[in-house]
Amino acid sequence: MKKYLFFTIFLFITHFSYSQGILKNNSLPDKEFVYYNCIDSLNIQKIEYENNFLKWIFKDDYVDYIEEKYFRNKKPTIVFNNDVVINAEDIINANVILINGSLKLDGRINGAIASLNSSLLIEKGSFVENNIFLFNSSLKADSLFDFKKISCESARDITERDNTGFLKSYKNHFRIKNDDFTGNGLIRYNRVEGLYIGLKSDRKYHWNGRKNYSFSGGFGYAFGNHRWTGNAEYYLWFGNENRIEFGSELHSIIDSKDNWIIDDIENSLSSFFIHEDFKDHFLKEGGSVYLSQYLNKNTVFRISYNQENYRSQNVNTDWALFGGKKRFRNNPEVTNGILKTLMLGASYNSVDRYNYMPNGWDIELHFEKTNGVESFNRVVFDVKRYELFNNGHHLSGRVRFGSSNNILPEQKSFDIGGLGTIPGIAFKSLSGNRLLLFNIDYSFPIFELFDDFFDEEYKYNDRINVIFSYDAGYLYNSTSKDYFKDFNFEKNYTRQDFGISIGLNRNLIRIGAAFRLDKSEPAKFVFRISRPF
Secondary structure (H helix, E strand, O other): OHHHHHHHHHHHHHHHHHHOOOOOOOOOOOOOEEEEEEOOOOOOOOOOOOOOOOHHHHHHHHHHHHHHHOOOOOOOEEEEOOEEEEOOOOEEOOEEEEEOOEEEEOOEEOOOEEEEOOEEEEOOOOEEOOOEEEEOEEEEEEOOOOHHHEEEOOHHHHHOOOOOOOOOOOOOOOOEOOOOOOOOEEEEEEOOOEEEEEEEEOOOOOOOOOOOEEEEEEEEEEOOOOEEEEEEEEEEEEOOOOOEEEEEEEEEEEEOOOOOOOOHHHHHHHHHHHOOOOOOOEEEEEEEEEEEEEOOOOEEEEEEEEEEEEEEOOOOOOOOOOOOOOOOOOOOOOOOEEEEEEEEEEEEEOOOOOOOOOOEEEEEEEEEEEEEOOOEEEEEEEEEEEEEOOOOOEEEEEEEEEEEOOOOOHHHOEEEOEOOOEOOOOOOOEEEOEEEEEEEEEEEEEEEOOHHHOOHHHOOOOEEEEEEEEEEEEEEOOOOOOOOOOOOOOHHHEEEEEEEEEEEOOOOEEEEEEEEOOOOOOOEEEEEOOOOO
């Protein structure tokens, strides 16, 4: 109660003080200074660095976000979280982020400024080369200063968006995440590991030029198979956006080839609540080294060498909260032994991650040459396109191609059927080494839900959408050495469906049905809590 009382008194005093002199639209309260009051209705959480072993998590969450979205000059960044004075003789050749403090500027900053929960005083003769962004902050500046550089930004933008646009708060450091997400907590549940609890730290790319190395990794314990697993990675690069990067990694993990069809969060909830584990699992132990060339943040080429020892895993738990008399399906055996792989890859990703729905391209191509207990070459090409229209309509499309010059072991073979591929047919009903998959979704809003709970910035989040989808796939097991042979699309190896669903929460939740088109079968119920691709 005390902190809320203090904050109320602070806002009252601030409002009273500014109401005596603050002039909006850049008019002047006096001849010497202009005042800006950018106090947001949503206060940014106070960040305490002292005696806090998580201080680097707090700091990097804010800094990385601001640098990527607001600082576009590719300069390094200096972070202050106290009261700072930059004297007349001082020159700062960097961007500045001020958190929970005050800044008095008499000198020169050859960069941009972002102020969070802070106050700025810019004296006569001072210079700021780029823009000043005020988040829940105030500014007093000499009247001769270039005020076109100053803008008030929403504190909500800093505190309540993650890299996919989800609403969240950074005070929740430990979150349930999988390898496709960021986060430092890891909890999952499946039929092989049972309950798994661990910690992980995701890699940070440090596009600001302040660092040229990064660590990541994690470890945890699975109560089902009574096994400790984990991984550790190290990255070193030279340059910034067009960096050359070296990396190495060691791991002993329970992995799956099905990560592209469903993430660990959704699969864990499905396993725990309805007795359905949609991933197949295997033990993978080994390591890799790689060399990458970035053309920019979006485009990267990579060559890597991996050596991994695979082991089949048994079903170690058959418990779920609901599901009646259902039992977990068997976990298929893999080819046990060591596979050594030389991989060439390229990827391009321009998806705007701050939009209410994804918008842009996501393209990945890789070629694998593998020997060991099995010998084969394999190529996978995946193209996704997301298009967000101004009226809230959204189009998503994917084409996935896979082929090999030999019969593939279970851990490397392709499957289609069910969620993430063709939801109108039985789960993993086709398997082989010749894959062609096509998916398309089109959605549009039909009416608003809980409109009063969302600001204009999130005006589409409250809408219920209708989603129409079409899925088609071909899968065959060929003995040909020609990667492009045996794509003859015979009826026995081709599947199609049409779906209609209701989408909630930016289509992250969908409820509907899929109808098989190539054969008369009952419709399949569709329920997802993440996008299918």
